[in-house]
Amino acid sequence: MRVVENPAINPGHDGEMYRVKSESDCEMMHQEDQMDSPVGDDGSSGGSPHRGGGPPLKKGPWTSAEDAILVDYVKKHGEGNWNAVQKNTGLFRCGKSCRLRWANHLRPNLKKGAFTPEEERLIIQLHSKMGNKWARMAAHLPGRTDNEIKNYWNTRIKRCQRAGLPIYPASVCNQSSNEDQGSSDFNCGENLSSDLLNGNGLYLPDFTCDNFIANSEALSYAPQLSAVSISSLLGQSFASKNCGFMDQVNQAGMLKQSDHLLPGLSDTINGALSSVDQFPNDSEKLKKALGFDYLHEANSSSKTIAPFGGALTGSHAFLNGTFSTSRTINGPLKMELPSLQDTESDPNSWLKYTVAPAMQPTELVDPYLQSPTATPSVKSECASPRNSGLLEELLHEAQGLRSGRNQQLSVRSSSSSVSTPCDTTVISPEFDLCQEYWEERLNEYAAPFSGNSLTGSTAPVSAASPDVFQLSKLSPAQSPSLGSGEQAMEPAYEPGAGDTSSHPENFRPDAFFSGNTTDSSVFNNAIAMLLGNDMNTDCKPVFGHGIVFDTSPWSNMPHACQMSEEFK
DNA sequence: AATTGAGACAACCGCCCTTAA
């Protein structure tokens, strides 16, 4: 454990460490009539320009003398009225700084030191429910400050991203999911759902990020799926609150309309490309290894335009747990999707989570997918630079990709004539990041991939080889669980049909998407649906083993329930 | 021994909300 240094003990911290960058709220609130600073002799006070003739407010690390003054003041006057601290004590600190110092370091009952495993688990669980509501999370962790939690989380995010590990362990997600079924005292969903709906004038069921988070596992068993499918299939990006979710749906709908330009899954590929481009190093390897060099070129324009912005682009953004759920809807959607599940889960967990026993209909992804498409007249009023030019850029990329995709398809040895989502997963950079993780998991769990193990390759790129990934290439005999393309196109799930239900792979989302679908229209329709195609179409795509997305916005729920019930 | 990168931590910045004048 790292010993927290007292800045007062470490003179090197003092004085010049922090410099005034701009006028802050503190300076705006600066009071005059200051006496000489009681800590003025530490040589570190001042330095910040000030207005109104008052003494400069000190910035930077607090000294022990300042701490003592502040503590003494709070003892006498209590918390609050922080600006009065400066007036009454002569402490050359703005009220906000005083409050922060007190709250984070000086107040009693603060728990110092590293988080305990229990606390860590709780933080993860809380974050899965609340998002970046540090203060609220801190309320559940006595003695811990929001800043501590925030720092911890940010560090964790970085670590997970670097390692390609899931942000949310499956156990935590599952727990959150189960708790969501009851009355959750966290009740984050209200915020998120309201964020979802604010400004849209549209009603959506109380579909919250909580549920989405928890149950996104159903789609995120395989990291590549979360990397590409979630982000790209769901329209790549969900708008900020200001933009409104439906604006994005609208964009997705426009994308669908552009499908005549981009037959098949070009937009899906685009999603993958956006993802790939976030990882210059890895993506380059992947692209070259897969003969995707053209992808780089096709997507090159996006590099300068960066239409999605960092947060909205592709897969890795989904892993970024640092976002404000209260500010943007893309936050919870973009990242709180656990890309895969964690080591803490039991060996069967992925099955358990994939078909979450307590899964509610509204917790499935399809609430998004089937949200009524906004009419074209619903123009996006989004002024966020993040989303400016999104559609145009997508189209541009897609056009550039179209030729490239054909080229790619000709190279591929797949029997499929259409690029499936599985194809896109091949170039998912996250798999590269996660490969080692999955190798461990799969080896550890002796997963039913033994004959087609993901662990078979050593080089990250080779893992992306069709042989490794494309379970769809397995014959039904080899992989009865995956079924044939015909199976994938069955109109509805029949619980009694076949005995595949007992096979866990049947419910892996990647299995869903990697079926030997030879009819491109199936995927076209599926993607159209995913992209928020209008609800009046007769589009009735069937995924994998009979999850029927009915034309009625919410009428497919029973099917989902059915599936869930079936595999409890 | 020097370098580098990750982790931990502290503090500031800026936005937003509440409230009182």
Place this chain on the structure above:
DNA sequence: CTTAAGGGCGGTTGTCTCAAT
């Protein structure tokens, strides 16, 4: 009703420490 102060909160930045190379 308006406005500004006060305060809360989330995001970001900068520095230090330490371990690995």
